Amino acid sequence: MDTQKLLGEVAGQLLSGAIKVVDLSAPLGPDTPLIKLPPELAVDTPKVEIHAISKYDKNGPWWAWNWLKLGEHSGTHFDAPQHWITGKDYPDGATDTIPAQNFVGPVNVIDCSKEAAADHDFLLTVDHIKAWEAKHGAINPGEWVVMRTDWYKRNGSEAEFLNANETGPHTPGPTAEAIQFLIAKDIKGWGSETIGTDAGKAGGMEPPFPAHTLMHKANRYGLASLCNLDQLPPKGAILIAAPLKIEHGTGSPIRALALVPGK
Numbered sequence: 001m002d003t004q005k006l007l008g009e010v011a012g013q014l015l016s017g018a019i020k021v022v023d024l025s026a027p028l029g030p031d032t033p034l035i036k037l038p039p040e041l042a043v044d045t046p047k048v049e050i051h052a053i054s055k056y057d058k059n060g061p062w063w064a065w066n067w068l069k070l071g072e073h074s075g076t077h078f079d080a081p082q083h084w085i086t087g088k089d090y091p092d093g094a095t096d097t098i099p100a101q102n103f104v105g106p107v108n109v110i111d112c113s114k115e116a117a118a119d120h121d122f123l124l125t126v127d128h129i130k131a132w133e134a135k136h137g138a139i140n141p142g143e144w145v146v147m148r149t150d151w152y153k154r155n156g157s158e159a160e161f162l163n164a165n166e167t168g169p170h171t172p173g174p175t176a177e178a179i180q181f182l183i184a185k186d187i188k189g190w191g192s193e194t195i196g197t198d199a200g201k202a203g204g205m206e207p208p209f210p211a212h213t214l215m216h217k218a219n220r221y222g223l224a225s226l227c228n229l230d231q232l233p234p235k236g237a238i239l240i241a242a243p244l245k246i247e248h249g250t251g252s253p254i255r256a257l258a259l260v261p262g263k
Contacts, residue, residue, distance in 0.1 A: 173199025
């Protein structure tokens with residue numbers, strides 16, 4: 001195969017619209033929903049702040065620009081292995097040391113939107129994944145797997161997005177067994193449309209927060225607060241999820257994109 005010719009064909013199809021680019025990211029600003037943790041357990045990420053440096057004024061007559069205050073795990077974001085204690089020792093586990101090749105790959109989209117609408121605590125199991133594979137084909141090494149729940153449609157309200165009450169947050173996610181099953185398939189990483197990669201009740205699972213604990217222990221990656229997964233096919237799209245190259249970064253907000261067949 002002539003790789004240069006293939007890339008030229010891809011470029012042409014992007015220009016013609018035969019390949020469409022889907023934006024999988026939420027807007028990032030002061031109203032971006034952020035995770036809320038028990039104060040006795042941890043300190044929360046501060047709200048996103050955007051401050052003007054100049055806007056065609058005395059501070060900069062011909063240009064506008066801003067400075068930002070935001071956490072690494074704000075909005076649609078990438079979780080690096082060093083985000084979690086189980087992945088802290090990987091020398092290639094920070095946003096500035098992960099090989100760039102790992103940010104791009106085929107993506108498998110498991111549609112759980114109906115189940116999540118009926119049960120906010122819905123958990124994806126190994127049996128669900130096997131049934132999906134029987135219908136759509138095998139999940140292969142080096143591919144992304146993401147869980148479509150349409151939860152991103154709640155993103156305009158932090159209260160609806162977090163969906164917490166006196167018993168804790170209620171959001172869909174994977175079981176520990178499902179994450180172990182996917183790691184055994186040597187996937188690149190796991191993604192969700194919720195505030196984090198785990199289910200709302202994942203703190204009570206064994207191990208706690210399995211998507212974080214197990215994925216990062218295996219030097220794999222996480223994507224959270226993804227949007228528009230309903231615009232992707234079950235298989236056949238290419239996911240681009242590149243974090244900022246933050247020195248020793250544990251994660252980063254991203255502009256996640258997918259390449260899909262155009263209409």
